[in-house]
Amino acid sequence: MSAPYILVVDDEPDIRELVSEILQDEGYQVATAENGELARQALRERRPDLILLDIWMPDVDGISLLKEWAEAGELPCPVIMMSGHGTVETAVEATCLGAYDFLEKPLSLAKLLLTVERALEAHRLAQENIQFRARDTTMVEPVGNSQVMVRLREQVKRVAQHDTWVLITGEPGSGRETIARYLHAHSARRDGSFVDVGVSGITQGGAALELFGREQGGRVEYGRLEQAAGGILFLDEVADMDLEVQAQLVAALDTGTFLRVGGAEPVRLDARVIAATRHDLAEKVAAGEFREDLFFQLNVVPLHVPPLRERREDIPLLLASAVDRLVLREKLPYRHFSVAAQNYLRNHDWPGNVRELINLVQRLLILGHEPEVSLEEVKAALGQLQPAGAAPQFAGVVLDQPLREAREAFEKAYLEYHLEQAGGNIARMAQTVGMERTHLYRKLRDRGIEIKGR
Known part of the structure; x- marks a missing residue:
C-alpha cells in the first residue's frame, strides 16, 4: 500500500518547504501548491488523503476554497486549516464547513505531525464505520472446516500477498464479497479502503461516472477508483458492466491511468481490482457479451466459492456463527438449534446459500420464544410445515x-x-x-x- 498523499497549500515558500520536508521525513507523499488555483489543479490531478490549507492567500482565501469543496458534495479528504492571523470566528466557520482542525502559525511541528496522524486515523475509522454499517449480516470471514473451505482460505491468503487482479466466481449468496474482504484483510493493502461497487445496481449509463468520476465546471467528483486508492475496488457482478465501460476499464488496467468523465489529464490508478460474478465469463465472451481482453485481465487469479449444498458439513458451524453475530450486532435473543433441527438443515438444498441461512437464523431469533430452535420451527420457517393453530x-x-x-x-x-x-x-x-x-x-x-x- 502506498503512503498517504498530503497536499500542502500555502503562499509562503519557507512554510511550504519546511512542512513538505518534515512530512516526507515521516514517510508521507507530499505535493505543494502556492495558491488556490494551483490547489484546484492539484486536486484534479490526484485525490489527496489530507490537505493542509492556509487561509490567507493572494488569489482566493482558504475558507472560500473550503466552501467550494463542501458545496460540491463532501470534502475530498480531511482538511487542516493553518493561519497566523486567524480568529475564533474563522476557526468556528472552518469547523462548520467540515475542517478537521485549525492550527495557528508559527506552527509547532510536533503538534502538526500529531494532528496529521490523528486526522488520517479518524478518516480511516470513519470510512471503516461507513462500510461496516453498509454491509448486510454476512460473515466477516469465510466460516467452515470442510476441506473445500480450508483450501479456499489457504488459497486466498497466498493470493493476498501478490498485488494481482482476482476474479471470484460463485452463486448468489455464496459469500463472494466475504472472500474479497478476507483477501483484503490479509493483503498489504489492509489499511486502505475496501470500496465495493454493485455493478448491477448502477443506473444505465452511469457506470463511467461511478467508476471514473467527473470534472465539470472546474470541480472534481472522485469516482470509486480514486476512492479506493491504496486499497481494493470490489466489482460485484462485473458481467453486468456495459461494453463501453469495460473498454475504459481495460485501458485503465493496461496503462495504470484513466480519465475522469469530462477530464483531460490522466489520473494514476492505485487500486487493486477484485471482480466477482455468478456467470461463466468464458461463455459470456463467446456470446459477445463480455470483452475477452477484460476477462484475461481480471482472470489472472481465479477463485471459486462453492455453494452451500457442496459443503453441508459446515452448516452447524455456520448456524452457530450466524447466531453469535446476530446476537452481538443486532441484540437479538440468543437461541441454539436442536440436533434434529441442525440435521434437517444439513439436508436442505439452500438455493440462496449462506445468505439464505443467515436470513433464516435472523427470522427464527426474532420470532421464537424458547431457548432452543426446534425441528418444527425450522420446517415452518422454510414453509414445509404448518404449525398447529396457525x-x-x-x-x-x-x-x-x-x-x-x-x-x-x-x-x-x-x-x-x-x-x-x-x-x-x-x-x-x-x-x-x-x-x-x-x-x-x-x-x-x-x-x-x-x-x-x-
Whole structure:
C-alpha cells in the first residue's frame, strides 16, 4: 500500500518547504501548491488523503476554497486549516464547513505531525464505520472446516500477498464479497479502503461516472477508483458492466491511468481490482457479451466459492456463527438449534446459500420464544410445515386476512424471490417478470424491498 498523499497549500515558500520536508521525513507523499488555483489543479490531478490549507492567500482565501469543496458534495479528504492571523470566528466557520482542525502559525511541528496522524486515523475509522454499517449480516470471514473451505482460505491468503487482479466466481449468496474482504484483510493493502461497487445496481449509463468520476465546471467528483486508492475496488457482478465501460476499464488496467468523465489529464490508478460474478465469463465472451481482453485481465487469479449444498458439513458451524453475530450486532435473543433441527438443515438444498441461512437464523431469533430452535420451527420457517393453530397459508401468504393485504404480501414474496433469482439485477428481473423498469423500481419501493446488498 502506498503512503498517504498530503497536499500542502500555502503562499509562503519557507512554510511550504519546511512542512513538505518534515512530512516526507515521516514517510508521507507530499505535493505543494502556492495558491488556490494551483490547489484546484492539484486536486484534479490526484485525490489527496489530507490537505493542509492556509487561509490567507493572494488569489482566493482558504475558507472560500473550503466552501467550494463542501458545496460540491463532501470534502475530498480531511482538511487542516493553518493561519497566523486567524480568529475564533474563522476557526468556528472552518469547523462548520467540515475542517478537521485549525492550527495557528508559527506552527509547532510536533503538534502538526500529531494532528496529521490523528486526522488520517479518524478518516480511516470513519470510512471503516461507513462500510461496516453498509454491509448486510454476512460473515466477516469465510466460516467452515470442510476441506473445500480450508483450501479456499489457504488459497486466498497466498493470493493476498501478490498485488494481482482476482476474479471470484460463485452463486448468489455464496459469500463472494466475504472472500474479497478476507483477501483484503490479509493483503498489504489492509489499511486502505475496501470500496465495493454493485455493478448491477448502477443506473444505465452511469457506470463511467461511478467508476471514473467527473470534472465539470472546474470541480472534481472522485469516482470509486480514486476512492479506493491504496486499497481494493470490489466489482460485484462485473458481467453486468456495459461494453463501453469495460473498454475504459481495460485501458485503465493496461496503462495504470484513466480519465475522469469530462477530464483531460490522466489520473494514476492505485487500486487493486477484485471482480466477482455468478456467470461463466468464458461463455459470456463467446456470446459477445463480455470483452475477452477484460476477462484475461481480471482472470489472472481465479477463485471459486462453492455453494452451500457442496459443503453441508459446515452448516452447524455456520448456524452457530450466524447466531453469535446476530446476537452481538443486532441484540437479538440468543437461541441454539436442536440436533434434529441442525440435521434437517444439513439436508436442505439452500438455493440462496449462506445468505439464505443467515436470513433464516435472523427470522427464527426474532420470532421464537424458547431457548432452543426446534425441528418444527425450522420446517415452518422454510414453509414445509404448518404449525398447529396457525392461520392457513398458501405460498407463504396467510390466507386469514383481507384480500388487499394478502395480495400485497404475495406481491412482496413474489418480487423478493425474483430479485434474488436475478442477483439484484433490475434489468434482468424486469425482463423476467414482464414489467417496465421504472414501474418495477416503484413497486419494489412501495413494498419496502431493499435492492442494495442483493
